Amino acid sequence: MTQSSRKFGFCLFIIIKASILTNKEMKLTKRLFSNLQTLTPSHLSYFRSILPPNSIQTEDLDSYNTDWLKEHKGCSKLVLKPQNTLQVQEILKYCNQERLGVVPQSGNTGLVGGSVPVKDEVVLSLKNLNKIEGFDETQGIVWCEAGVILDVLNGYCSERGWIPPLDLGAKGSCLIGGNVATNAGGIRLIRYGSLPGNVLGLEAVLPSGEVLSDLKALRKDNTGLNLKQLFIGSEGLLGVITKVALLLAPKPKSIQTSFLAVRSYQDVVSLLKLAKTQLGEIISAYEFIDKDAFNVILKHTPRTTNPFDKSHEFYVLVETSGSNHEHDAEKMEAFLNSAYEKGIVVDGTIASNTSQADNFWRIREGVAVATRKEAKDIFKYDFSLRIPEMYDVVLECKKKVGKLGRVMGHGHVGDGNVHLTIITENGKEVEKVVYPYLYELVQSKKGSISAEHGIGLFKQGMLGYSKDEESIKYMVSTK
Amino acid sequence: MTQSSRKFGFCLFIIIKASILTNKEMKLTKRLFSNLQTLTPSHLSYFRSILPPNSIQTEDLDSYNTDWLKEHKGCSKLVLKPQNTLQVQEILKYCNQERLGVVPQSGNTGLVGGSVPVKDEVVLSLKNLNKIEGFDETQGIVWCEAGVILDVLNGYCSERGWIPPLDLGAKGSCLIGGNVATNAGGIRLIRYGSLPGNVLGLEAVLPSGEVLSDLKALRKDNTGLNLKQLFIGSEGLLGVITKVALLLAPKPKSIQTSFLAVRSYQDVVSLLKLAKTQLGEIISAYEFIDKDAFNVILKHTPRTTNPFDKSHEFYVLVETSGSNHEHDAEKMEAFLNSAYEKGIVVDGTIASNTSQADNFWRIREGVAVATRKEAKDIFKYDFSLRIPEMYDVVLECKKKVGKLGRVMGHGHVGDGNVHLTIITENGKEVEKVVYPYLYELVQSKKGSISAEHGIGLFKQGMLGYSKDEESIKYMVSTK
Numbered sequence: 001m002t003q004s005s006r007k008f009g010f011c012l013f014i015i016i017k018a019s020i021l022t023n024k025e026m027k028l029t030k031r032l033f034s035n036l037q038t039l040t041p042s043h044l045s046y047f048r049s050i051l052p053p054n055s056i057q058t059e060d061l062d063s064y065n066t067d068w069l070k071e072h073k074g075c076s077k078l079v080l081k082p083q084n085t086l087q088v089q090e091i092l093k094y095c096n097q098e099r100l101g102v103v104p105q106s107g108n109t110g111l112v113g114g115s116v117p118v119k120d121e122v123v124l125s126l127k128n129l130n131k132i133e134g135f136d137e138t139q140g141i142v143w144c145e146a147g148v149i150l151d152v153l154n155g156y157c158s159e160r161g162w163i164p165p166l167d168l169g170a171k172g173s174c175l176i177g178g179n180v181a182t183n184a185g186g187i188r189l190i191r192y193g194s195l196p197g198n199v200l201g202l203e204a205v206l207p208s209g210e211v212l213s214d215l216k217a218l219r220k221d222n223t224g225l226n227l228k229q230l231f232i233g234s235e236g237l238l239g240v241i242t243k244v245a246l247l248l249a250p251k252p253k254s255i256q257t258s259f260l261a262v263r264s265y266q267d268v269v270s271l272l273k274l275a276k277t278q279l280g281e282i283i284s285a286y287e288f289i290d291k292d293a294f295n296v297i298l299k300h301t302p303r304t305t306n307p308f309d310k311s312h313e314f315y316v317l318v319e320t321s322g323s324n325h326e327h328d329a330e331k332m333e334a335f336l337n338s339a340y341e342k343g344i345v346v347d348g349t350i351a352s353n354t355s356q357a358d359n360f361w362r363i364r365e366g367v368a369v370a371t372r373k374e375a376k377d378i379f380k381y382d383f384s385l386r387i388p389e390m391y392d393v394v395l396e397c398k399k400k401v402g403k404l405g406r407v408m409g410h411g412h413v414g415d416g417n418v419h420l421t422i423i424t425e426n427g428k429e430v431e432k433v434v435y436p437y438l439y440e441l442v443q444s445k446k447g448s449i450s451a452e453h454g455i456g457l458f459k460q461g462m463l464g465y466s467k468d469e470e471s472i473k474y475m476v477s478t479k
Numbered sequence: 480m481t482q483s484s485r486k487f488g489f490c491l492f493i494i495i496k497a498s499i500l501t502n503k504e505m506k507l508t509k510r511l512f513s514n515l516q517t518l519t520p521s522h523l524s525y526f527r528s529i530l531p532p533n534s535i536q537t538e539d540l541d542s543y544n545t546d547w548l549k550e551h552k553g554c555s556k557l558v559l560k561p562q563n564t565l566q567v568q569e570i571l572k573y574c575n576q577e578r579l580g581v582v583p584q585s586g587n588t589g590l591v592g593g594s595v596p597v598k599d600e601v602v603l604s605l606k607n608l609n610k611i612e613g614f615d616e617t618q619g620i621v622w623c624e625a626g627v628i629l630d631v632l633n634g635y636c637s638e639r640g641w642i643p644p645l646d647l648g649a650k651g652s653c654l655i656g657g658n659v660a661t662n663a664g665g666i667r668l669i670r671y672g673s674l675p676g677n678v679l680g681l682e683a684v685l686p687s688g689e690v691l692s693d694l695k696a697l698r699k700d701n702t703g704l705n706l707k708q709l710f711i712g713s714e715g716l717l718g719v720i721t722k723v724a725l726l727l728a729p730k731p732k733s734i735q736t737s738f739l740a741v742r743s744y745q746d747v748v749s750l751l752k753l754a755k756t757q758l759g760e761i762i763s764a765y766e767f768i769d770k771d772a773f774n775v776i777l778k779h780t781p782r783t784t785n786p787f788d789k790s791h792e793f794y795v796l797v798e799t800s801g802s803n804h805e806h807d808a809e810k811m812e813a814f815l816n817s818a819y820e821k822g823i824v825v826d827g828t829i830a831s832n833t834s835q836a837d838n839f840w841r842i843r844e845g846v847a848v849a850t851r852k853e854a855k856d857i858f859k860y861d862f863s864l865r866i867p868e869m870y871d872v873v874l875e876c877k878k879k880v881g882k883l884g885r886v887m888g889h890g891h892v893g894d895g896n897v898h899l900t901i902i903t904e905n906g907k908e909v910e911k912v913v914y915p916y917l918y919e920l921v922q923s924k925k926g927s928i929s930a931e932h933g934i935g936l937f938k939q940g941m942l943g944y945s946k947d948e949e950s951i952k953y954m955v956s957t958k
Binding site for chain 2: 136138139182183185189193194196197198206210211212213214216218219220221222223224225226227229230232233234237250253269272273276277278279280281282321322323324327330331384385386387388412415416417446447448449450451452453454455459463466467468470471472474475478479
């Protein structure tokens with residue numbers, strides 16, 4: 001999942017963001033990087049003059065310098081934690097003037113190294129911008145600062161009868177501003193739609209220190225270019241998001257969760273069609289896990305129990321969220337009966353209480369951590385593909401990798417989003433085999449090489465696999 | 480409703496679009512306009528060399544020169560109707576080189592004069608780009624050219640079990656490309672969300688003739704800036720949309736329509752809250768009409784019958800769309816029972832068949848045409864406001880206009896979108912009274928002066944009432 005503000009483009013006076021460059025153009029970025037100034041005591045005294053002492057950190061910076069996957073470590077000497085928009089403005093304006101590189105950092109839970117310094121840039125942590133500022137109970141809109149933790153926001157809204165329109169594994173530590181900056185998708189996109197449809201307003205500070213504010217949060221407002229859309233998923237390229245207005249979804253009164261086993265990926269797809277027909281407007285998640293991933297999860301994830309006696313080829317988690325328990329239960333039951341009758345589902349269980357449902361979700365969300373524990377090296381991919389072809393990439397990759405490692409898949413089937421994981425004791429060999437093979441494969445199938453994780457640091461120069469030249473040119477000119 | 484490609488900004492080499500200018504800056508546009516070339520026989524022969532004869536029209540151009548409200552008439556001498564993207568490219572490239580003004584025109588059903596020539600620009604009609612090119616039945620995605628009529632698209636999708644995620648009064652003549660170019664809202668936004676969440680891809684021809692194509696239509700694709708979002712609602716400012724990929728909604732198996740009467744606008748809002756709680760995920764429209772508008776509609780709209788014996792202050796149309804008739808009927812009944820018990824609804828009826836439901840919708844959609852028949856002059860406004868304050872603007876306007884005219888309101892309550900109409904025999908006097916009063920009023924309430932109709936020609940220079948200076952500056956620099 002993508003959860004944190006991405007970096008790099010935001011080395012302020014670098015004219016073009018690395019992640020929208022082709023390999024050839026990256027040389028230019030390297031040259032620009034060499035023009036950045038190094039932090040001096042005089043810079044530090046300036047920051048001390050505009051920020052309170054607890055907003056400046058110069059020691060114990062490991063967690064700020066290291067990405068979630070621990071694949072990259074920067075060497076920033078300074079973390080700034082502004083407490084309001086004005087301080088963000090002052091910081092950016094000064095860094096821009098002084099040619100100091102800046103990397104905005106949200107929850108730092110992203111999977112593409114987008115929120116850590118490449119070298120020694122100043123880290124601008126948004127975590128102290130954590131106020132919830134307003135709430136509209138008639139329409140279900142919340143206004144808050146960028147540094148509010150998604151799960152905290154969820155708690156606040158939930159008490160008032162609403163929920164945020166997105167949910168992801170990292171909700172306990174990712175921040176809403178980073179969610180927006182990286183256009184986080186997550187597990188309930190199938191029901192509540194994407195952030196471009198749900199972000200009603202935002203405030204962002206531009207590199208110059210100027211503020212772009214559009215926080216009226218009107219559901220309809222056709223007056224001029226829809227600038228806020230540019231910031232959603234821009235990974236810090238255009239500015240730092242400081243506030244967000246979000247359209248909420250009514251808190252469901254009834255949630256049904258089932259965990260099902262099927263024989264083949266084809267049956268995963270058939271079951272999805274059936275679920276869409278029979279569960280209609282209440283379906284809120286449709287997630288799959290293949291056998292290999294399932295076994296690794298159960299081995300390494302605390303407090304999980306296998307819902308099945310036997311082993312199966314594919315597992316599907318189906319969740320519904322609705323407003324009427326009786327109706328929802330009837331729909332779920334009718335769906336499962338059809339699925340059994342048609343022979344699509346071979347085994348399955350409906351959670352009869354919250355702890356059973358929590359177990360199902362712990363299994364689903366355990367993939368990221370469990371696979372890291374299983375082997376020395378890990379490769380994680382995040383592809384968008386046509387649903388019927390989604391698993392082909394996993395199968396073809398298995399063939400290619402052979403005995404060098406284990407290839408497994410899981411993901412958000414309903415959104416056409418597969419997470420492919422390779423675990424191996426021999427990372428260097430595997431890398432040679434799968435790069436650029438996998439990206440070319442996805443390109444040939446007209447997919448995206450980054451469905452929800454973004455480009456960040458790790459996928460720099462790979463944009464060409466998903467976007468054509470004209471689009472990349474237009475991105476550069478927009479920037 | 481906004482349905483047609485807007486114009487003006489697209490006088491290709493005009494650097495800045497008029498609609499994002501303040502009054503002061505409009506002088507600049509006028510000067511730029513004077514630099515446009517007039518159509519010559521040599522231009523015409525060029526067009527004849529690249530287009531088939533039936534794509535060129537030089538006579539009977541009234542319907543292309545006149546906007547839907549018949550408030551503005553341009554004097555274009557040439558309408559081009561390209562049949563594919565390549566022809567659009569050639570036309571734009573040539574016009575750009577020759578400094579010929581171009582106005583892209585979709586269904587020409589917009590209400591702000593955005594799709595008609597200001598003077599004698601060439602009209603680029605998209606109506607012959609009318610092919611539906613692809614369909615994904617697993618995810619519910621349709622690919623089509625920009626000139627497909629919304630209702631035709633609806634028919635095509637409907638046969639396959641899906642519906643477009645938007646619906647509006649002009650569906651019989653508006654084109655999907657214009658819907659996207661103007662970010663059309665319409666009557667089912669409350670259920671299916673806005674176009675930024677539902678447009679999965681588009682193809683657009685830039686003024687230079689180059690093509691920007693992003694038609695993979697992946698639900699998740701975080702690779703670089705989300706450029707397509709810039710085109711949604713840009714009213715032709717950045718280019719001409721030629722193709723669209725749209726996320727569809729499952730075709731409902733059950734539709735319930737009720738028409739209710741309440742005593743006050745406050746009760747309209749209370750009823751909305753109740754509807755959201757009790758109808759939950761199946762609510763698909765919540766529309767209101769005040770007494771004055773209702774009476775005008777019934778007087779002038781063919782095939783409508785009054786569902787009530789007595790007259791009431793406010794009327795509400797509530798629609799649900801769901802997947803299970805029994806469940807939906809139960810929910811609607813429970814909602815109405817609560818509404819009666821709480822004394823919110825004073826009278827009401829549920830459509831027991833399609834023809835009754837059609838009558839309700841004819842009433843709701845009859846406003847635009849009926850009000851035009853009622854008096855000599857008409858003023859139509861389209862505001863976004865906080866829901867509880869939405870009707871205050873109508874009341875305050877009534878006071879202000881007094882006996883000079885009749886002020887009435889209707890609209891999409893669930894989206895905070897009110898359409899205010901003034902009908903009068905004395906347009907000039909009314910104009911003096913309401914302008915700029917009404918815009919200032921909406922500004923003071925932090926609303927938008929154009930919820931869904933856009934800026935177009937009629938609201939040029941009024942952007943400052945809805946957007947701050949910094950935003951306008953950023954729009955201009957983006958352009």
